[in-house]
Amino acid sequence: MKISYNWLKKFIDFEFDPQELASVLTSMGTETYVISRECCWSNVVTVKVLDVQKHPFANRLFLCKVTDGLNNYSIVCGADNVSSEQIVPLAKIGAVLPGGVKIKKSKIRGKDSEGMICSESELGLKKKSKGILVLDKNTKIGVALEDILRSNSILEIEVMINRGDCLSHLGIAREIGAKIRKIPSLPKIKTFNVPSLNCVEVAPDLCLRYIGMLISGVRIGPSPAWIINALEENGIKSVNNVVDITNYVMIELGQPLHVFDIKKLGTEMIFVRRARNDETIIALNDREYKLDSETIVVANDEKPVAIAGIMGGKYFSVDEKTVDVFLESAIFNADLIRKTSKKLSLTSDSSYRFERGLGWGISDLASWRAANLITEIAGGIIKSKQDLQTIKYEMPNICLRFERISKILGCDVKKDETIEILKFLGVNLQLKNEMALCTIPSWRNDIKIEVDLIEEIARIKGYDVISTSLIHEENDTITISSSNNSFLPAIVEDFRFKLNGLGFSEVLNYSFLEIDKLKKFGLKYSHKITNPISKENEILRPSLLPALYKNLLLNVSYGCERVVFFEYGKVFTEYGEQKTFAIIMCGKIWGEWWKWLEQGIIPKYDFYFGAGVVKNILPSNEFKITENLNPEGYYHPGKTASVVFEEKSIGQFGILNPIITTDDIKEDVFYFEINLDLFDSVCFKKKSFYKTYSKLPMVKRDISIVAKRDLQFLEIEKIIKIFMRDDNILKKYSLFSVYSYESKFGNNKISYSLRLFYKNDEKTLTDKEVNENMRTLLHKLYVELGVELRQ
Amino acid sequence: MDNIRRVASEAIQKIKNSDDKVLESIKFEYLGKNGILTKILKSLSHYSIEDRKKIGFEANKIKTILASEIKKKERCIKRDLLAKKIRREKLNCSSIFCFPFSKGSFHPIVQTIQDMILAFKLLGFSLADGPEIETDWYNFEALNIPENHPAKDMQDTFYLDGTKSLLRTHTSPGQIRVMEKQKPPIKVVVPGRVYRNETSDASHSSTFHQIEGLEVDKNVTFLGLKMILTKFIHNFFCCKLDIRFRPSHFQFTEPSAEVDIQCLFCKGKGCKICKNSGWIEMLGCGMVHPNVLRSVNYDSEVYTGYAFGIGVERITMLKYKIDDIRLFYENDLRFLRQF
Known part of the structure; x- marks a missing residue:
């Protein structure tokens, strides 16, 4: 809200210039800016x-x-x-x-x-x-003109959500008073006895207090200049003298007021009740609102005349013909006002204050203040008044133990200072040994428990005064535990560094997706958002793929020839939230290199290259790459494999099905996703002991074998691996050539050339031993798989 | 004898003056099958035993010397040739000829989280983790945000269909989860993803990251909080920045504060980024509210604590002068490669 610097001066005498005042208020928790008039003269x-x-x-x-x-x-x-x-x-x-x-x-x-x-x-x-x-x-x-006009500065303040009492000039003056130890002076308000009125009926849960005043014989007309000016500075449009006065008192004292034309009400009784579900009202802003039982209304015996605490009804407002007015000063249920305001998307200066809670005492004061001003400016006399209270209000008492202050704040505040600060906040103290019984003023309904009082002491004293120099330096215990040093699982840290070295870029995507974006990949969602703002927030991602694929296309679209990404994040499946890591790659493996181009080599990401990356980043041999028995629908069925850890499939990789990608991109897209919740990633690096190694040389033998084309090489490897167990002299093998030559082997056969590495840890091998071993292996391959030695 | 010696000195002279082609023939001339020295040795039978010994000894000695001289010369010639070759070999040093390994990059948000965690580790904090799908209890109730509280509205919450779950709107539920799991002393940071149901724009995102901090023990004070955060900010930004603690309000802390740092760009003089105030809002913090301690059955008379929450995107944007939060989630390589 806006605050006028000169107006504050009427409440309290202080010496800060507007800029100083802004920083003092800010240091007390009310963020304040001096509004420049945005004129540069x-x-x-x-x-x-x-x-x-x-x-x-x-x-x-x-x-x-x-x-x-x-x-x-x-x-x-x-x-x-x-x-x-x-x-x-x-x-x-x-x-x-x-x-x-x-x-x-x-x-x-x-x-x-x-x-x-x-x-x-x-x-x-x-x-x-x-x-x-x-x-x-x-x-x-x-x-210079700006020097003249600045003396009437306007401040913009942002009040903390629990400090509704600051939403007025009086409230801000109280804050200043607490700081400079002065009590602000209220405007002169005349109160006197008037006949009591008995025309209001209030449902107790809707309204704590309702003060109504009947003022008759007013002359409606334009407001005097000082009121118009004051309202204008606060961004409120002048309507007429009576309405302007209610607004003026609101920004002066903080109590929202409302006036009705009694003639238009056409009733003896006024009801504060819940709206009926089919009721509507046309408000002062000319718009019609549908109400329900969560809305408080002020009503005559027929229908609502105002949405209580938010906005009056159009047909009951005070206009130039009005003679008798009904002035309302009430404390409505803050929760309901807030709900209604939200539901109707209707906020007003009044609802803004009700939502933040009003002090008990201000309603009566404001009511008299407004009545004084109305009779003074618009004439008329106060006929009668009703003060309806649905609760018995008592100022709360809180016990403050002085020793608690240093316990919470960490620095000593002298008892005298504490007492003084609280006194100027309007708190009434009764001292008892090392305690004080504090009676909280009605406008501070944010102070509920002891620690709230301690905050007040710190706030008024100044957070900056609670100084770090008062206390001896704590010993900084540097405790960096070796494990769990990152908020990422250890295996992800491992992946990240390896992939970074391989030229991958890390990305982060939103956890949300559009349902439509799943169809393409045949994915299903299991977490739907009840209240999304837009389609993009419909569901939680069941996989990292859709977003990564989108990232890929974005970068390809502006001509990027090589896109390699990885992402770590949670996906949300029927099993709950799961830590997941994925990589996607497409395009040239490296940028163009003149030396390779000389030889006509333009390597692109394909299944085997991708699989190589996966194999390289997996932390140990316990992660095995095997046939994908249950591939995700988005993979090319023949170009996918799975990663197994302790017999459990924890991830899959492969080329995305060209049916999905063909319209978007020419090249193969490689994708790998691994679920980190399926294994304990903390102990993924099993520490094994050092093994001695023999310094005897390896013996190498090359053999070529011919197998059926549809035989998975994995089967051949299985045989070799079993053969290699139990200290066999065959230690290692590698594949160095794959060769299909139809005229030689027929079109259903393929030849693999293997290099076998032999070693005996104890002694030098003889040719005979090696030949013997090789023959045994070939025999096994032939018997079990029909694989033959190439002639 | 003299003959032998003469042959030797002649040969050595020849070796010295030779080049790679001549050397081979010299080797052949003296040490070959029909070489001079071989001949001499073969002709020993013509001499007396005494002479034979003498001449044989001398000839063998010379043979060895010559052989080693030749080897020396060979090595010398080889080195000369190599030196000549090296002198001719001059490659392009422009990086454009290098093999085009591409550099990877880490996401700036993840990197900032890592950096912040390290800074907190140095201050003695350990790490904790919490779920992103939370219950009302952890996200609100236990944090002293009751039903119908306006603070609940401020953090527009995403709710999940068919359950009572929600997406956490802050990392503060981490406080509760840690306190439930263990007894004081507690000193942890909880980093993670949080969600707010807001329309995205340059400074708002429905998904973002926070780091929550919590210390609970017997003598934890507001002053301790100030010290820790001051140290953290100085460590993290690597300089002596001015820091300001300003009263604020959060439901789960009392007293509450907002921490501003001196604007990094204008050094507090006032500029566009700090809206001429000279200060930049950095984080919210405060002393853990007694109701929060009560919700995890801690005795708030015995234990006190402080908590703080830092927005990672905000810090990262400040650090790199990034003006649009959406850039973090667009994943354009032209952006990502800068980190």
């Missing part, structure tokens, strides 16, 4: 009008002589409110006004004008204004 000064004469050649223009105390200027002016002795703003030659208008020396109808006397709209202070801006008689002349 240069060369606009205050001048005194010495003489005004009619322009000889133009009826509507005047020739004015003005002085800034040093020089006199001749000015042609078109405003008819100009007269001598006025202090006015003069834009001198060279001045630039808002909107970029430059003031030059000019001749107007044959007469020289050395500048321009400005109106408020020309100065950018208002959108529309009549005539020139006439400043106070006592304004100094020859002073």
Whole structure:
């Protein structure tokens, strides 16, 4: 809300300039900014009008002589409110006004004008204004205009959600008072006995207090300038004197008020009740609202006349014909106001304050203040008053133990200082040994327990005063445990560093997806968002693939020839949230390299390359790559494999099914996703002991075998691996050539060339031993798989 | 004898003056099957036993010397040739000729989390983890945010269909989970993803990251909180920045504070980024509210604690002067490769 600096001064005498005040209030928790008027004037000064004469050649223009105390200027002016002795703003030659208008020396109808006397709209202070801006008689002349207008600064404040009491000039004045140890003075309010009224009926859970006043014989008209000004500075439009007064008192004291035209109410009784489910109301903003039982309304015996605490009804408002008014000052149920305001998307200065909670005491005060002003300005007399209370209010008492203060804050606050701070916050204290019984003022309903009082002490004392220098430096215990050093699982850290070295980029995607985006990949969701703002937030991702695929296409679309990404995050499946890691790759393996191009090599990501990456990043041999028996639908059925850990399939990789990708991208897309919840990633690195190794040389033998084309090489490997167990002299094998030559083996056969590595750890091998071993292996392969030695 | 010696000195002279082609013929001339020295040795039978010994000894000696001289010369010649070759070999040093290994990159958000965690580790914090799908209890109730509380509205929450679960709106449920699991002393940070049901724009994102901090023990004070956070900020930003603690309100802390740091860009003078205030909002913190301690059955008379929450995206944006939060989730390589 906006706060007027000068208005605050009426409540309390303080010495801060607006900028200082802003930083003091900010340091107390109310974020405050001095609003610049967003006008950059240069060369606009205050001048005194010495003489005004009619322009000889133009009826509507005047020739004015003005002085800034040093020089006199001749000015042609078109405003008819100009007269001598006025202090006015003069834009001198060279001045630039808002909107970029430059003031030059000019001749107007044959007469020289050395500048321009400005109106408020020309100065950018208002959108529309009549005539020139006439400043106070006592304004100094020859002073830059911004220095004059700054003395009436407007501050913008952001109040903490639990501090509804600060949403008024009185509230802010109290804050200043607590800081500078002064009690703010309230405006003079006359209260007197009036006949009591008995026309309001209130449902107790909706409203804590309802004060109604009947004022009759008012004359509705425009407000006096000081009220209009005050409202305008706070961004509120003037309506008429009575309505303006209610708004004025609201920003002055913080209590939202409402006035009804009694004639329009057409009823003896006023009800505060829940709306019926089919009820509607046309509010002051000309819009119709459908109400329900969660809404509090003020009603006559037929229908709602106001959405309580939020906005009045259009047909019951005070207008120029109104004579008798009903003034309402109430404390409505904050929760219900908040709910309704949210449901109807309707907020007002009034609802904003009700939601944040009102102090008990202010309603009566505000009611009298408004009644005083109404009778003073609009005439009329206060006929009667009703003060309906649905609870018995008592100021809360909280026990404060002085030793708790240092226990919480970590620094000592002297007892005297504590008592003083609380006193100027309006707290009443009764001292008892090392304790104080604190009676909390009605406007501070945010203070509920002891620690709230301790916060107040810290806040008023200043958080910055709780100084770090008071206490001896703690020993910084540097405890970096070797495990769990990262918020990422250890295996993910491992993946990240390896993939980084392989040129991969890490990405992060939203956890949300659109349902439509799943279809393409045949994925199913299991977590749907009940209240998404947009389609993009419909569900939680069941896989990292859709977003990674989108990332890939984005980068391909602007011409990226090589996209390799990895992502770690949670996916959400029927088993709950699961830590998942994925990589996607597509395009050239490396950038173009002249040396490879010389030899015609342009390597691209394909299944085998991708599988190599997967094999490389897997941390140990306990992670095995095997045939994918249950592939995800998004893989090419023939180009996929699975990663197994302790007999459990924990991940799959492969080329995405070209049916999915063909419309988007020409190249193969490789994808790998691994579920980290399926194994304990902390102990993935089993520590094994060092093994001695023999320094005897390896014996290498190359053999070529011929197998059926449809035989998975895995089967051959299985045989070899079994053969290699039990200290066999065959230690290692590698594949160095794959060869199909139809005319030689027929089209259903394929030849693999293997290099076998033999070693005996104890002694040098003989040719005979090696040959024997090789023969045994070949025999096994032949017997079990029909694999033959290539002739 | 003299003859032998003469042959020897002649040969050595020849070797010295030879080049790679000549050397081979010299070797052949003296040491070959029909070489001079071989001949001499073969002709020993013509001499007396005494002479035979003498001449044989001398000839063999010379043979060895010559052989080693030749070897030396060979090595010398080889080295000269290699030196000549090396002198000719001059490659392009432009990096454009290098093999184009591409550099990987880490996501700036993950990197910032890692950096922050390290800074907290140095201050003695350990790490904890919590689920992203939470219950009302952990996300609100236990944190002193009752039903109908306006604070609940402020954090527009995503709810999940068919369950009472929600997506955590902050990492603060981590506080509760840690306190439920163990007894004080507690000193942990809980990093993670959080969700708010907000329309995305340059400074808002429905998905973002936070780091929660919590210390609970017998003598934990507001002053301790100030010290820890001051140290953290100084460690993390590597300089002596001005820091300001400002009263604020959070349901789960009392007293509560917001921490501002001196604007990194204008050094506090006021600029666009800090909206001319000279300060940048950095994090929220406070002393754990007694109701929160009560919700995990801690005795709030015995134990006190502080908690804080830091927005990772915000810090990262400050660190790299990134002006649009959506860049983090777009995953354009032109952005990612800069980190």
